Amino acid sequence: MPKPILSIDMDGTLADSHSKWLEIAREKYGIRAEKKDLVVYDFWELLGLENEEACLDIFREAWKDYRDIPPLSYDVSEIVGKLRNTYEVCINTACVGKPDEVRSWLKYNRIAYDSFHFCKTKEEKFSVKSALHVDDSAELAEKFALGGNDVVLISQPWNKALIGKLAAYGNITVASNWSDVLEISQKRGF
Numbered sequence: 001m002p003k004p005i006l007s008i009d010m011d012g013t014l015a016d017s018h019s020k021w022l023e024i025a026r027e028k029y030g031i032r033a034e035k036k037d038l039v040v041y042d043f044w045e046l047l048g049l050e051n052e053e054a055c056l057d058i059f060r061e062a063w064k065d066y067r068d069i070p071p072l073s074y075d076v077s078e079i080v081g082k083l084r085n086t087y088e089v090c091i092n093t094a095c096v097g098k099p100d101e102v103r104s105w106l107k108y109n110r111i112a113y114d115s116f117h118f119c120k121t122k123e124e125k126f127s128v129k130s131a132l133h134v135d136d137s138a139e140l141a142e143k144f145a146l147g148g149n150d151v152v153l154i155s156q157p158w159n160k161a162l163i164g165k166l167a168a169y170g171n172i173t174v175a176s177n178w179s180d181v182l183e184i185s186q187k188r189g190f
């Protein structure tokens with residue numbers, strides 16, 4: 001029997017690209033903010049950036065130096081490796097970095113996977129028929145859940161305020177870290 005698909009987002013889920021984003025924003029625009037200050041998903045307005053494109057440009061720049069982007073936690077490589085025993089792991093991302101940069105980041109951080117789904121839009125993410133999806137976007141988590149998918153939402157400052165609302169969905173579970181993701185996925189009983 002084929003393994004069920006576990007799809008995983010990149011920015012804010014596997015890769016801590018927001019840390020590198022903040023570093024560039026400080027150097028380039030003098031923005032002094034910390035990760036805890038990013039309390040909404042579309043935080044560019046909050047930080048006084050002109051428009052979303054300026055925000056995405058900083059992410060693009062961050063991905064050019066992909067080696068400087070840390071994984072969300074030190075154990076991500078090991079945990080994704082364990083998840084591959086049970087699941088077919090699909091990297092499902094609409095990252096603004098180039099596909100080669102994202103693939104190189106995964107290799108650099110020794111994160112093995114089975115398939116790579118690089119999307120031009122967030123909506124394209126839904127075409128992966130995953131048994132379980134892991135993301136940091138509350139909006140996407142809700143959409144995946146409405147589509148009948150089980151979702152793990154990685155807790156981040158930009159989704160904290162929405163966690164209460166998402167608790168109403170029986171198929172969204174919040175994870176504080178990647179150890180939680182492993183535990184939640186194992187409890188599903190595959």
Ligand SMILES: [Mg+2]
Pocket residue numbers: 009010011012013135136137
């Ligand atoms: Mg993300």
